[in-house]
Amino acid sequence: MLQILKNRILKGILTRRIELESSRVIGDADLSVRRAGSELRSLIRKKFGRSLHIRQVDTGSCGACESEIISANNPIYDLQRFGVNFVASPRHADALLVTGPVSKNMLIALNKTYEAMPEPKFVIACGDCALGCGPFKDSYYVCGAVKDILPVVLHIPGCPPNPLQIILSLIAFLK
Amino acid sequence: MVCSEIIAGIKNIFGTFEALSVTQAYTDEIHIKVSPGLFKDTCLALHKMLSSSVYMLFASDERRARGIFTINCVFGNLKQGQWIIISIDIPQDEAYFDSLAKTIYSASLFEREIWEMFGIQPKGSPDLRRLRLHNEVWPKGNYPLRKDFQKLQAGDLGDYEFDRVEGDGVFEVPVGPVHAGIIGPGHFRFSVAGEPIINLETRLGFTHRGVEKLFEGQSCIEAIRLAECVSGDASFAHSLAFTQAAEKISGIFIPKQAVYLRAIFLELERMYNHVNDIGGMAVDVGFSFPSAYASVIKEALLKLNDLLTASRYLKKVNTVGGVLKSLDENKKQILLDSLKRIENDFNELVKILYSSVSFMDRIDTTGALRRKTAEGLGVVGLIARASGIPADLREYFSTIYKEARFKIATEESGDVLARLKLRIAEFKESIRLIEVFVGKLADDKEINVNPEFKEGRALGYVEGWRGPVLYWMEIDTAGLIQRCKVVDPSFLNWQGLSYAVLGNIIPDFPLCNKSFDLSYSGGDL
Numbered sequence: 001m002l003q004i005l006k007n008r009i010l011k012g013i014l015t016r017r018i019e020l021e022s023s024r025v026i027g028d029a030d031l032s033v034r035r036a037g038s039e040l041r042s043l044i045r046k047k048f049g050r051s052l053h054i055r056q057v058d059t060g061s062c063g064a065c066e067s068e069i070i071s072a073n074n075p076i077y078d079l080q081r082f083g084v085n086f087v088a089s090p091r092h093a094d095a096l097l098v099t100g101p102v103s104k105n106m107l108i109a110l111n112k113t114y115e116a117m118p119e120p121k122f123v124i125a126c127g128d129c130a131l132g133c134g135p136f137k138d139s140y141y142v143c144g145a146v147k148d149i150l151p152v153v154l155h156i157p158g159c160p161p162n163p164l165q166i167i168l169s170l171i172a173f174l175k
Numbered sequence: 176m177v178c179s180e181i182i183a184g185i186k187n188i189f190g191t192f193e194a195l196s197v198t199q200a201y202t203d204e205i206h207i208k209v210s211p212g213l214f215k216d217t218c219l220a221l222h223k224m225l226s227s228s229v230y231m232l233f234a235s236d237e238r239r240a241r242g243i244f245t246i247n248c249v250f251g252n253l254k255q256g257q258w259i260i261i262s263i264d265i266p267q268d269e270a271y272f273d274s275l276a277k278t279i280y281s282a283s284l285f286e287r288e289i290w291e292m293f294g295i296q297p298k299g300s301p302d303l304r305r306l307r308l309h310n311e312v313w314p315k316g317n318y319p320l321r322k323d324f325q326k327l328q329a330g331d332l333g334d335y336e337f338d339r340v341e342g343d344g345v346f347e348v349p350v351g352p353v354h355a356g357i358i359g360p361g362h363f364r365f366s367v368a369g370e371p372i373i374n375l376e377t378r379l380g381f382t383h384r385g386v387e388k389l390f391e392g393q394s395c396i397e398a399i400r401l402a403e404c405v406s407g408d409a410s411f412a413h414s415l416a417f418t419q420a421a422e423k424i425s426g427i428f429i430p431k432q433a434v435y436l437r438a439i440f441l442e443l444e445r446m447y448n449h450v451n452d453i454g455g456m457a458v459d460v461g462f463s464f465p466s467a468y469a470s471v472i473k474e475a476l477l478k479l480n481d482l483l484t485a486s487r488y489l490k491k492v493n494t495v496g497g498v499l500k501s502l503d504e505n506k507k508q509i510l511l512d513s514l515k516r517i518e519n520d521f522n523e524l525v526k527i528l529y530s531s532v533s534f535m536d537r538i539d540t541t542g543a544l545r546r547k548t549a550e551g552l553g554v555v556g557l558i559a560r561a562s563g564i565p566a567d568l569r570e571y572f573s574t575i576y577k578e579a580r581f582k583i584a585t586e587e588s589g590d591v592l593a594r595l596k597l598r599i600a601e602f603k604e605s606i607r608l609i610e611v612f613v614g615k616l617a618d619d620k621e622i623n624v625n626p627e628f629k630e631g632r633a634l635g636y637v638e639g640w641r642g643p644v645l646y647w648m649e650i651d652t653a654g655l656i657q658r659c660k661v662v663d664p665s666f667l668n669w670q671g672l673s674y675a676v677l678g679n680i681i682p683d684f685p686l687c688n689k690s691f692d693l694s695y696s697g698g699d700l
Contacts, residue, residue: 003527004464058359060382062696064407064488067451069357071477074470088355100696104312105381106360109352135401139385140319140327141308160407162487 051083052170054124055093055117059110060142061100064160065127069097072163079167090116096123096150101133102143114150123150124173126166128159178205181221181259188220201423203572204258204634211263215273218248218261222279225259227251228553228667229275231634231645232285233660234293236322238267244295246272247647248282249634253571258634265295274300281553284666292387294318307380307699310335319388340366340374348681352381359695363684370680375673379699386700390659395421395495395628398656402646403490406663406697408451411444411489412639413646413663413697420635420648421495425628432620433497435612438575439510440489440498442605442612445640447476448692449598449605450521455689456595457528460537465527472520479513482506497623507613514606525599538591542687544675545589554671556642556664558691561597562589568638579611589675591690601640628654641665641694663697 058066072079073086087093090113102110114123125146128134136142146152156169178197186192194217195208209217221227231249238244243264250259265272274297275282284306286297291305294316308319314330340347345368352360360381366374386405390398395418402417403410415437422429454469477487484492484500492500502510528534544554549562559566563585569576570583584600586593628650635646642664649658668691676687 001530003523003530007468007523007527008464056357057353058382058695060384060696061359062404062407062410063359063694064410066357066359067408067488071470071474073357074474075467076471076474086357090353100382101384103381103383105307105309105383106352107312109360109381113353129404135404136384136386136389139389140324141383141385159404159490160488162481 051085052095053085053087053093054095054097055087055090055113056097056099057106057110057113059098059100059106059130059146060103060136061127061129065099065130068160068163069099069126069166072166074163077163077167079163082167084170090114091118093117094121096121097126098123098130098146098150098152099126101129101136101139102146102149104141104143107143107149110149122153124154124156125152126156127161128157131155131157134159178207181205181207181224184224185217185220188223189216192217192220201633203256204260206260206262208262208264211265211272214246214248214261214263215275215278218250218275218282219278221250221259221261225250225252226550227253228281228550228555229279229285230258230553230555230643231647231660231662232275232282232289233647234289234295234320235649235658235660236293236320239322242267244270244293246289246295248275249645249647251566253566253568256571258636260634270294271296271298273298276300276302279553280551281667284670292318292320294321304335305380307383309380319385324388335378337364337378338374338376342368344368345373361695365681365684367681371678372676372681372684375676375684377669377673379669379695382696382699384696384700387659387661390656390661393656394654395626395650395656398659399493399495400491402661405661405700406665406694407488408448408694409444409639409641409644409663409697411440411492412637412644413661414490414493415441416635416637416639416644416646417648417659418493418495418635419637420633420646421628421650422626423633423635424631424648424650425495425626427496427624427626429497429624430621432501432617433622434575435615436498436501436622437493438573439502439609439612440484440492441637441639442609443476443480443483444489446517446602446605447473447480448640449602450476450524452689452692453524453528453595453598453602455692456538456591456686457534459685459689460534462528462531462534465524468520468524468527472517472524475513475517475520479510479517483510494623496626497621499623501622502613502616504618507616511610511613514609518603518606521602528595535592537683538595538686538690540588541591541683542675542679542690543588543590544671546587548674549589549671552670552674553667555667556638557594557597557601557640558642558664558668558671560585561593563587568636568643572636575612575615576608579608581608591686594690632658639664641692641697642668661700663694663700665693665695665698668693669698 130146154173198206227250235245247262310333316330348365351362362378364376402413405413451473454466457466481487546563567583630652632649645662647660
């Protein structure tokens with residue numbers, strides 16, 4: 001407990017200042033994150049009441065996109081403070097965030113997840129593989145990109161897209 | 176060990192032994208060709224002699240050129256830094272071989288893979304269920320890794336049969352493929368009576384994308400990008416194993432500078448993943464402060480990667496013949512300074528975890544994988560080391576790690592605590608290694624050579640952060656890949672998880688799972 005308190009006091013609030021020793025030198029996108037974030041928050045407030053709930057499904061990604069989505073929730077980017085939450089059940093979700101090309105084995109699971117979501121709902125494709133299958137194009141076991149299966153309204157490009165790109169893409173879309 | 180010693184060793188075990196050919200293909204590879212009838216006995220003899228599990232077992236379709244399939248089985252003679260590859264030819268109209276699975280369990284998954292991908296039957300195998308091509312969506316009689324596979328032929332679909340545990344009060348808990356968190360897909364079926372888990376069956380393959388087939392026909396240079404996407408959090412290890420195989424075949428010697436740079440990037444990859452896992456373990460017991468702390472350290476490491484190589488996940492860094500990104504004086508300084516800060520933060524993180532009695536109590540003795548089970552399953556890498564098996568390719572195969580006095584870290588208890596301790600020890604060792612390697616970098620040296628490709632076959636291997644990443648490659652005269660067999664450590668280690676959770680309660684499953692931290696896409700290919 002003492003260790004936690006000590007570190008809590010020593011490190012301060014990382015989210016605002018982004019000053020953990022290890023991240024200080026390596027130049028930072030702090031300002032742009034905050035600026036982008038407050039814009040995102042006001043847009044979400046306008047269009048979704050208070051918050052946007054996202055359910056993520058991996059349909060065959062390599063794991064890098066997941067890693068970056070998790071990073072977008074870390075104390076530095078802290079997507080939650082702008083009203084974006086990742087939820088455990090499709091029943092709670094406004095949006096479906098899909099990563100990776102759609103593998104044959106995941107087709108049923110993807111469709112079922114989409115069906116389980118309440119209306120209104122929309123689909124976001126995250127990463128180059130979800131966009132156009134990336135290096136897995138023409139594989140015998142890939143059904144296609146996400147847009148071939150579900151109505152995708154937003155693409156987040158990148159291999160993998162970094163957390164800031166994820167935030168900026170959401171803003172551009174909500175505008 | 177030279178060829179003759181190995182042959183003598185095999186003869187010792189079963190009297191007479193005639194190999195069709197024995198060649199030392201490279202200093203670290205011995206190829207032994209035997210007749211199909213001797214395959215099982217030879218493998219068993221090597222398995223005993225080297226006390227090595229099956230690292231790889233795969234088929235290759237050479238019907239077009241020679242009218243045969245080949246089966247290759249790879250054993251590791253780690254202490255002497257050698258791989259021993261037993262191969263047999265089987266005629267195309269008698270597509271079967273003797274199954275090893277009953278005597279060498281670690282061959283089991285590989286045999287199921289050969290059966291579903293090539294339609295070559297392991298005779299006498301106890302389990303021939305499909306791994307990746309799910310019965311529900313992939314009709315029978317289609318073998319995608321055969322060279323003449325063009326289009327999916329219609330056929331019967333089926334169902335998958337789970338192992339059933341029956342008895343009073345036993346019930347099943349199915350989980351997945353879509354999980355609650357931001358994570359890959361896999362299906363876990365628990366059989367429980369009350370709280371403790373009696374049996375766990377993992378059904379994977381959901382992220383199967385046909386990687387091995389996609390490699391075929393590509394040139395080595397363009398295929399690196401595909402290797403990087405096999406497992407996104409180990410992209411550097413995969414690209415490194417791939418390029419090493421290509422370099423070995425073509426006889427390319429890369430500049431010393433590139434060797435050090437590769438080692439530095441490999442250790443950076445190890446660091447960000449280990450700290451991520453340590454944070455993940457804290458999340459799974461609901462200990463949020465250290466997990467947030469760990470994710471800040473991870474972010475610092477990713478940013479460091481970005482700054483050094485313009486890629487947070489070290490993609491597009493490797494090439495056949497060397498590396499594409501160098502470290503100048505300025506970057507070296509940034510790297511060393513950042514590591515100091517990261518080390519301080521990391522030490523604080525460890526203190527926070529170790530000083531929490533409830534956390535330590537939760538992870539101590541949880542999810543224990545005993546050494547005997549681990550050896551039998553053929554578990555590799557960090558998971559094997561946590562169970563007391565001293566296996567680390569860096570120790571046995573790499574001269575620069577020997578120069579840097581690399582110390583292999585092992586733990587005995589095989590539980591979540593052991594894996595945590597090991598990750599902490601390896602993280603610190605990585606920092607030390609990077610500092611040593613940075614000291615050896617020279618200025619303005621060339622970092623890559625122009626590759627000229629030759630025909631041949633070889634094994635590329637790297638100790639990634641999860642364990643050994645192995646690439647078997649066959650290149651033709653035009654420099655195109657004919658066969659590329661990939662084994663990510665996750666493939667073998669998933670079974671370890673099924674045994675580690677036995678007797679634990681379901682709420683501890685996420686914790687055990689995170690302490691293994693296996694890749695779905697790496698295992699599924």
